[in-house]
Amino acid sequence: MASKCVYFFGAGKAEGHGGMKDVLGGKGAGLAEMTNLGVPVPPGFTIATSVCNLFYKNRGKIPPEVKKEIAANLSRLERLAGKKLGDPKNPLLVSVRSGAKFSMPGMMDTILNLGLNDKTVEGLAQRTKNPRFAYDSYRRFLMMFSDVVLGIDKEHFEEIFDQKKRERVVSSDVDLTAEDLVDVCRKFKDLVKGRLRKEFPQDPAVQLELARDAVFRSWNNDRAKYYRKANGIPDDIGTAVNVQAMVFGNMGDDCATGVGFTRNPATGAKEFYGEYLINAQGEDVVAGIRTPHRITDMKKEMPKVFDQLMRITTKLEKHYKDVQDF
Numbered sequence: 001m002a003s004k005c006v007y008f009f010g011a012g013k014a015e016g017h018g019g020m021k022d023v024l025g026g027k028g029a030g031l032a033e034m035t036n037l038g039v040p041v042p043p044g045f046t047i048a049t050s051v052c053n054l055f056y057k058n059r060g061k062i063p064p065e066v067k068k069e070i071a072a073n074l075s076r077l078e079r080l081a082g083k084k085l086g087d088p089k090n091p092l093l094v095s096v097r098s099g100a101k102f103s104m105p106g107m108m109d110t111i112l113n114l115g116l117n118d119k120t121v122e123g124l125a126q127r128t129k130n131p132r133f134a135y136d137s138y139r140r141f142l143m144m145f146s147d148v149v150l151g152i153d154k155e156h157f158e159e160i161f162d163q164k165k166r167e168r169v170v171s172s173d174v175d176l177t178a179e180d181l182v183d184v185c186r187k188f189k190d191l192v193k194g195r196l197r198k199e200f201p202q203d204p205a206v207q208l209e210l211a212r213d214a215v216f217r218s219w220n221n222d223r224a225k226y227y228r229k230a231n232g233i234p235d236d237i238g239t240a241v242n243v244q245a246m247v248f249g250n251m252g253d254d255c256a257t258g259v260g261f262t263r264n265p266a267t268g269a270k271e272f273y274g275e276y277l278i279n280a281q282g283e284d285v286v287a288g289i290r291t292p293h294r295i296t297d298m299k300k301e302m303p304k305v306f307d308q309l310m311r312i313t314t315k316l317e318k319h320y321k322d323v324q325d326f
Contacts, residue, residue: 006047006048009041012038016046028240032046051216051241077243097110112140114204130252131178140281146191219239249277256276261326262314262324263323
């Protein structure tokens with residue numbers, strides 16, 4: 001099989017570009033285009049949509065030559081990041097996201113912090129000197145992976161987490177200590193073992209394979225098939241898989257996660273519009289766990305970050321000649 005199946009992006013250069021949505025999916029094409037524009041995109045690689053079709057053609061298996069290409073790109077990512085997947089002292093953590101040519105809400109949710117296990121979480125805690133951050137990241141990964149890949153509904157994990165907050169008489173997740181989160185992680189793993197009669201997968205290489213295959217399987221879940229039929233999207237275009245080095249919004253009060261638009265989506269007025277949460281990650285900002293700040297508040301709270309965000313989004317709007325959401 002001679003055709004290229006994995007496309008790297010990082011350090012200001014990408015093997016793909018914005019015109020390759022057929023190959024890279026919408027998200028992968030966007031990541032490649034932004035990288036080539038000089039936007040500070042965390043490095044990673046995109047597994048092409050064609051591999052999704054190979055996955056189904058081979059009855060849920062990835063051809064060996066594609067696995068080699070994925071491994072080569074993972075090694076390249078490790079060299080660029082200066083970290084290694086599964087390294088107990090300096091672990092590389094990645095996100096795994098689906099990304100078809102067309103936006104498809106029915107598909108797989110994002111997995112963050114992949115690469116954490118009982119050993120790497122300790123290494124992360126020691127390296128960052130922030131055990132609370134490390135175990136907060138681990139409990140998030142355990143819940144996301146178990147829900148999306150292992151098929152255990154996240155409500156069961158949320159019940160455990162809420163019970164811990166009640167025990168500690170706190171209302172916010174940020175009020176839980178590192179020790180509290182260590183206990184939450186233990187209970188999460190016990191839940192997985194009780195449901196599946198086996199341990200949560202500790203090998204990060206296995207975690208990545210399982211997450212990759214979960215993306216491909218999500219292409220043919222009932223919601224995705226119904227959405228494609230309703231919107232006239234072909235069944236055979238497949239989805240890409242985006243694997244990207246993690247950056248963290250939950251490391252402390254100088255970090256954040258958010259969503260926004262370069263213009264007011266209701267009026268079209270040229271004004272920054274959106275929300276963010278300090279010391280949070282992923283979809284916390286839209287999950288209702290805490291009240292988010294207006295994105296314009298960032299100008300006062302995080303002026304350097306706000307200025308950088310303004311420069312980048314202005315650059316993207318000029319490049320794409322349209323309003324941008326992020």
